[in-house]
Amino acid sequence: MTILAWLFMIASVGFVTGLMIWCFWKVLGHHGKGD
Amino acid sequence: MDERPAAPSASPDDHQQRWGTRLGIILAVAGSAVGLGNFLRFPGNAAENGGGAFMIPYFISFLLLGIPIGWAEWAMGRYGGRKGFHSTPAIMGVWGKGPFARYMGAFGVLVPLVIYFYYVVIESWCLRYAFAYATGGIGVDPGATVAAQVDASRAYFGEVTFSAANGVMAEGGVHASLWFWVVTFALNAWFVFRGLSRGIEKFCLWAMPTMAVCALIVLGRVLTLPPDATNPAGQNVLAGLNFMWNPDFAMLRNPQTWLAASGQIFFSMSVGFGLIINYASYLRKRDDVVLSGLTAGATNGFFEVALGGMITLTASVVFLGLAATQANSGGTFSTGFFALPVVFARMPAGDFFGAVWFFMLFLAAITSSLSMLQPAKAFFAETLGLSNGRATLFTTFICVLGNLFVLWFSKDLVALDTLDFWVGTFLIFVVAGTQIICFSWVTGLQRGLQEAHEGALMRIPRFVGFIMKYVSPVYLLVVFGLFCWLEVPGYVRTITGSDGSPPDKVALYAWGVIVATIILLVTLTAIGARRWRAAGLDLDGRLPAPDDDDEPGGAR
Numbered sequence: 014m015t016i017l018a019w020l021f022m023i024a025s026v027g028f029v030t031g032l033m034i035w036c037f038w039k040v041l042g043h044h045g046k047g048d
Numbered sequence: 049m050d051e052r053p054a055a056p057s058a059s060p061d062d063h064q065q066r067w068g069t070r071l072g073i074i075l076a077v078a079g080s081a082v083g084l085g086n087f088l089r090f091p092g093n094a095a096e097n098g099g100g101a102f103m104i105p106y107f108i109s110f111l112l113l114g115i116p117i118g119w120a121e122w123a124m125g126r127y128g129g130r131k132g133f134h135s136t137p138a139i140m141g142v143w144g145k146g147p148f149a150r151y152m153g154a155f156g157v158l159v160p161l162v163i164y165f166y167y168v169v170i171e172s173w174c175l176r177y178a179f180a181y182a183t184g185g186i187g188v189d190p191g192a193t194v195a196a197q198v199d200a201s202r203a204y205f206g207e208v209t210f211s212a213a214n215g216v217m218a219e220g221g222v223h224a225s226l227w228f229w230v231v232t233f234a235l236n237a238w239f240v241f242r243g244l245s246r247g248i249e250k251f252c253l254w255a256m257p258t259m260a261v262c263a264l265i266v267l268g269r270v271l272t273l274p275p276d277a278t279n280p281a282g283q284n285v286l287a288g289l290n291f292m293w294n295p296d297f298a299m300l301r302n303p304q305t306w307l308a309a310s311g312q313i314f315f316s317m318s319v320g321f322g323l324i325i326n327y328a329s330y331l332r333k334r335d336d337v338v339l340s341g342l343t344a345g346a347t348n349g350f351f352e353v354a355l356g357g358m359i360t361l362t363a364s365v366v367f368l369g370l371a372a373t374q375a376n377s378g379g380t381f382s383t384g385f386f387a388l389p390v391v392f393a394r395m396p397a398g399d400f401f402g403a404v405w406f407f408m409l410f411l412a413a414i415t416s417s418l419s420m421l422q423p424a425k426a427f428f429a430e431t432l433g434l435s436n437g438r439a440t441l442f443t444t445f446i447c448v449l450g451n452l453f454v455l456w457f458s459k460d461l462v463a464l465d466t467l468d469f470w471v472g473t474f475l476i477f478v479v480a481g482t483q484i485i486c487f488s489w490v491t492g493l494q495r496g497l498q499e500a501h502e503g504a505l506m507r508i509p510r511f512v513g514f515i516m517k518y519v520s521p522v523y524l525l526v527v528f529g530l531f532c533w534l535e536v537p538g539y540v541r542t543i544t545g546s547d548g549s550p551p552d553k554v555a556l557y558a559w560g561v562i563v564a565t566i567i568l569l570v571t572l573t574a575i576g577a578r579r580w581r582a583a584g585l586d587l588d589g590r591l592p593a594p595d596d597d598d599e600p601g602g603a604r
Contacts, residue, residue: 014286018294021100025293025357028107029349036343039505040074 057132058430058580059439065134065330068245072253073335074343076244077327079252079415081318081348082259084170087356087409088384090312095292095361097308098299103353105300105309112523114313115345116516117480118324119508120487122337123500125328130593132585134329135427136322136479137573142589144486150577150587152482154569155475156322157427160420162471162565163321165450166464167420171413172232173208173385174406176225181392181402188393194368201389205381210458214554217455226455233444233451235414240421241440244330248418255411256347262408263355269401270363283369288362291370303530310527311473317348318419320480326423333593334503342506351412360388367391384409421447427569431576446568453561457554466558469539477528481521488517491589 067073094102128139140153180186188200208225210216217223239247275284299305314320328337364373364387373387388405392398421443429439457463487496493513500508543559545551580587 014290015294018100018290021103021295022289022293022357025100025103025107026354029346029353033343033346033350036339036346039339040070040343 058138058576058583058585059134059426059433065244065436067330067335068249070336070340072245072249073327073331074340074347075256076249076252076415076419077318077324077340077344078347079256080323080327080419081316081344081416082256082351083316083318083412083416084167084174084384084409085312085316086348086352087263087360087412088381090316090352090356091292091360092383093308093312094357097302097305098296099291100293100295101297101299102305102309105306106312109306109310109313109523110317110345110349112515112519113310113480113527114317114319115342116512116520117319117484118317118345119338119341119500119512120484120496120516121319121324122328122341123496124483124487125325126331126333126335126337126502127499127593128325129329129331130333131589133430133580133587134326135430135576136325136423137427137569138430138576138580138587139325139329140482140486141577141587143491144482145490145589147577147588149482149486149490151570151573152478153322154566154573155479155482156325157424157569158562158565159321159471159475159479160323161424161446161569162450162467162562164417164420164424164447165561166454166467167413168232168236168417168447169229169451169454169464171410171417172225172229174410174413175232176208176228177385177389178403178406178410179228181399181406185393185399185402186389188389190393190398194372194390197390197393198368198372198386201386201393204389205385209461210455211461212459214457214459216458229451229455232414233448236417236421237440237444239418240425240443241437243436244422248422251418252415255415259408259411259415260351260355262404262411263351263359266401266405266408267355267359269395270359270366273363273366273395275366283365285362285366287370288365288373289358291365291373292357292361304534307527307530307534310523311531314476314480315472316352317345318416320476320478320483321420321423322479323419323423325483326426327419329426332503336503336505338500338504338508339506360384363388363391363395367394427572427576431572431579433579450561450565453557457557459554462552462554463558466539466542466555467562469535470559470562474531474536477524477531481524481528484516484520484524488521493517 094106124139124143128134128142131142133139133142136156137150137153140156141147141150143149144152177186186201186204188197188204192200206212210223210225217226239251241247271285273285318324331337360383361373364383368387368390389402392402392405395401424446425439425443428434428442429436432442434442454463454467493516497508497513542552542555577587
């Protein structure tokens with residue numbers, strides 16, 4: 014597996030996973046606090 | 049399910065429809081977005097269009113089209129709901145301030161409805177495959193050569209999909225696939241009849257985590273696969289990941305790559321379908337839409353890139369080798385339905401992993417198909433003044449007709465493919481374009497962002513406003529132009545005939561189905577507009593929305 018393939022895979026998977034975790038952390042952090 | 053005070057509304061049972069929790073609507077929208085495209089279409093698309101380099105136009109489309117237009121849909125839907133509307137034509141009429149946008153909004157019902165005509169059929173294939181694996185496999189001989197196994201796999205696919213000839217399903221009694229279609233269809237109708245919080249939301253709260261667990265089980269197995277002794281050296285997991293992710297930057301100069309990336313984003317994120325508008329219309333004024341929209345989009349991205357992008361092609365390379373994987377990775381169905389059954393036949397406990405894989409695909413598909421039925425049901429309820437039960441029945445009737453058309457004209461899947469191209473691709477660009485123009489230009493960006501920020505748990509960054517007003521429409525127009533240039537002529541030739549060959553009759557029939565559905569939806573929109581005006585509803589968006597600050601509850 015080439016270094017570029019590793020880079021693209023880690024960056025892409027990392028970006029979507031990190032974004033999803035951050036979003037759910039924010040959503041669940043506000044859960045039940047009211048609007 | 050909490051009830052809200054009776055307010056002017058276009059549909060009789062409107063007060064009974066409400067999301068139960070904030071997490072519920074996020075998972076419902078994410079469930080609608082995560083579908084077969086994430087696991088079947090994305091890997092093949094990426095591998096064919098530059099591998100890792102494909103992720104550059106993919107993320108650009110995600111940031112310039114998917115997220116901004118998604119936010120616009122969320123905001124437009126919630127505002128429309130406060131006006132008493134839940135159907136895309138009515139809500140588009142409010143944001144587009146008149147009949148033109150309202151009738152363009154009819155395409156926002158056409159898209160999910162016609163996609164449902166074939167999508168639920170594919171969904172029933174997944175259920176049949178899952179059932180077959182759970183009860184002993186699909187008959188691919190583990191000891192045969194790869195070529196023989198691929199042939200066996202294709203033969204089974206042909207038997208499941210009736211792709212050998214038209215009308216096969218009616219020959220020699222009731223075929224097994226029809227029973228799976230009946231079960232799948234009935235499940236969809238039942239959950240939609242149950243309503244938002246008791247049906248769709250409750251199901252998605254269970255189905256989404258289950259889907260993630262199933263995907264992680266298969267991913268864990270794929271990433272720990274030992275090299276297959278019968279294949280040449282070097283065909284291991286890393287070679288599979290390399291096939292998927294190694295960037296070919298030359299592909300970025302090919303317009304087809306950019307078209308594939310934006311098409312993938314639209315189809316996968318359910319943007320331009322008209323269904324986010326419908327789902328968001330059941331929110332209250334102070335329910336967040338910005339963070340919810342981003343969360344749903346990010347969840348879809350996770351399922352697509354981190355799970356879909358790691359499983360299918362990797363496993364295929366390990367067991368089939370690079371050449372066979374390349375031969376079977378084009379098209380939506382090839383990897384999932386031709387290559388993976390061979391992989392399952394060659395791996396230990398393959399029947400178990402096959403059952404898990406296809407059950408996960410079934411869950412991904414049903415959470416999406418539910419979201420296609422709901423906008424149609426809301427539209428029929430609003431335009432004809434139907435109760436929940438009658439609207440479900442009417443929607444079911446229309447969908448049975450559409451499904452039977454796809455099931456009957458099954459030869460080479462031409463009917464399915466024609467509907468998918470014109471409605472599931474072409475019209476999505478049209479609906480998305482209409483939405484972003486109405487949001488950013490007709491009603492105006494400032495008003496749109498102000499609406500989106502009501503109750504928002506995060507603010508839309510200022511530069512995104514610029515993207516929504518200028519970049520998204522122009523980018524969309526360019527991509528649509530490319531699409532018309534590169535893709536449309538081939539499909540037009542199937543209808544008109546070319547080089548002396550006659551037109552494809554089934555493609556023409558599929559066009560007939562699309563036109564008949566458009567006539568039905570436009571007529572009902574006209575009937576609905578008359579009803580809404582008579583009921584005193586603000587269908588042209590001339591008045592401010594009623595302030596519902598004092599309403600109890602909301603999606604928490």
